Amino acid sequence: MKAPAFDAAAKPSHPSLHGATLVLTRAAGSAQSEARRARALGGHALLLPGSRLAPAADAAAARAALRAALRAPLCIFVSPAAVRAATHLNALIATPRTRVLAVGAATARALRRHGVFDVEIPARADSEGLLALPVLTPPPLRVGLIGAPGGRELLPQALAARGAQVLRADVYRRLPARLDRRHLLPLQRARAPLYVLLSNSEALAHLMQSLPTASRARLLAGTAIASSARVAAAARAAGFAQVHQARSALSADLLAGACAVHARRRGGGA
Known part of the structure; x- marks a missing residue:
């Protein structure tokens, strides 16, 4: 029997990101609120800006x-x-x-x-x-x-x-963000599971261009939580094997998508 499609946007009854790493790709200086929300849900927030304004x-x-x-x-x-x-x-x-x-x-x-x-x-x-x-x-x-x-x-x-x-x-x-060891070392050391929150495809393109090979591979090994069908398609084209679509680019919706995927994983789903 074919498994039913999974809706990453669905909110679990008790949302939690305990034990997970959230890679936040919003522009430099604009992800602090999202990071606080991720930590409040029990996750570890890792800032990896895809762009700077x-x-x-x-x-x-x-x-x-x-x-x-x-x-x-x-x-x-x-x-x-x-x-x-x-x-x-x-x-x-x-x-x-x-x-x-x-x-x-x-x-x-x-x-x-x-x-x-x-x-x-x-x-x-x-x-x-x-x-x-x-x-x-x-x-x-x-x-x-x-x-x-x-x-x-x-x-x-x-x-x-x-x-x-x-x-x-x-x-x-x-513009592409200026990434250095402060960004790359935490990414290399990040614990699984890794959820990469993507609010736009341009930031993803910047990351794919600027990350060293090993860091890029580490990012792509995570699960992309995409803000739209267009961003989800860009994530697959970039090399993400696991891509789930959230309801929107709002932090609450991206984090809800990550919570839903995390709950499914902890419950033994694929």
């Missing part, structure tokens, strides 16, 4: 692009980092007719902290969830997209295919 290379050009994006009938902020970077360039003042979308709840909270209170978010916190919103099917003729180069390329491509002029404002950059 930097200001836009040309601040004047980014500021002009941001102003144009904020004048569109609808604008989308792709991450809390996009909100922070935008506020460093310019006050977040949209026209009264501008609708503001955020990829997820964390981005919406960042916007509200900076005075943008009327924010719409999708039920599913990723590009696919955004694109399913009625306001984007079809989108307005002009859509502002505020984020970083690379990253969520599905959004501008899909919006353009639906007839929108996408006004991009790349207000920050994601």
